[in-house]
Amino acid sequence: MGNASSHIYERLKEDIIDLKYRFGQKLVDNEIASQFGVSRTPIRETLSKLERDGFVKKIPNVGYFINRISIQDIKDLYFVRGIIELEGVKLALKNMDEEKIISLEKIVRNSRKLLEAKNLTEYAKASWQMHRTFVLYGENRLLYQMFNAMSEKLIMAANIGFREQKRLFKGQNDHELIIAYLKKNNWKELIRFLKKHIKEAEKNTIETIMSNPANIFC
Known part of the structure; x- marks a missing residue:
C-alpha cells in the first residue's frame, strides 16, 4: 500500500x-x-x-x-483471548518486579481519569492497554504477537459491551482489583478473578448484541 x-x-x-x-x-x-x-x-x-x-x-x-459481528464471532474471540491472555499473565507473574507493577498501576490510574472525564473512545484503548502490557511482561514474543494481533477486534468487542455505562465502571473496578491482588502477591486469586473478568466481558458483549437484533449501532 x-x-x-x-x-x-x-x-x-x-x-x-x-x-x-x-x-x-x-x-x-x-x-x-x-x-x-x-x-x-x-x-x-x-x-x-x-x-x-x-x-x-x-x-x-x-x-x-x-462486517456484522455474530455471537459466534464473540465466543470464538473470547475463547482464544482466554487461552492466550491467561498463559501470558502466568508467565508475567514469574517475571514480575516493582517497576512493572508501578507501570501497570499507572496504566489503570490513567484509564480511571479517562473514564471519569467521559472520554470513552480513549478509555476503551487505555483499558485494553493493561491486558496487553500484562501479556508483554510474560516475555514470550510469539504469545505477545498473537495477543496483539487480536487487540483491534477485542477493543471493538469491548466498545460493544461498554455501551452501558455501569459496565464501564465495573470493568475499571475489576482492573483496580487485579492490581490490588498483584501488589499483595495473591497470584492465585488474581488468575481466578481474571478468568471471571474475561467471561463477564464476553457475556456483556453477547447481551448487547442480543438486545440489538439488527446488530446496528450508531
Missing part, C-alpha cells in the same frame, strides 16, 4: 473499531475519496485491505459493507 492508502486505512479502521459506522453500512468509495481528497485508487486499495483483515465484506457488483 502507498502512503495515502496506509493513512486512509488506519483512519477508517479506527473509525470502524470505535463504532462510528453502523454494522452493515455501505462504504461508498466516491464519498470516501472526496472526504480524503484523493482519487478512487487508494480507496479501493484501502477497502481491499480492510476486507482481508475482516473489517468489511465485499459483495460483488454491489460494494463494500461493514
Whole structure:
C-alpha cells in the first residue's frame, strides 16, 4: 500500500473499531475519496485491505459493507483471548518486579481519569492497554504477537459491551482489583478473578448484541 492508502486505512479502521459506522453500512468509495481528497485508487486499495483483515465484506457488483459481528464471532474471540491472555499473565507473574507493577498501576490510574472525564473512545484503548502490557511482561514474543494481533477486534468487542455505562465502571473496578491482588502477591486469586473478568466481558458483549437484533449501532 502507498502512503495515502496506509493513512486512509488506519483512519477508517479506527473509525470502524470505535463504532462510528453502523454494522452493515455501505462504504461508498466516491464519498470516501472526496472526504480524503484523493482519487478512487487508494480507496479501493484501502477497502481491499480492510476486507482481508475482516473489517468489511465485499459483495460483488454491489460494494463494500461493514462486517456484522455474530455471537459466534464473540465466543470464538473470547475463547482464544482466554487461552492466550491467561498463559501470558502466568508467565508475567514469574517475571514480575516493582517497576512493572508501578507501570501497570499507572496504566489503570490513567484509564480511571479517562473514564471519569467521559472520554470513552480513549478509555476503551487505555483499558485494553493493561491486558496487553500484562501479556508483554510474560516475555514470550510469539504469545505477545498473537495477543496483539487480536487487540483491534477485542477493543471493538469491548466498545460493544461498554455501551452501558455501569459496565464501564465495573470493568475499571475489576482492573483496580487485579492490581490490588498483584501488589499483595495473591497470584492465585488474581488468575481466578481474571478468568471471571474475561467471561463477564464476553457475556456483556453477547447481551448487547442480543438486545440489538439488527446488530446496528450508531
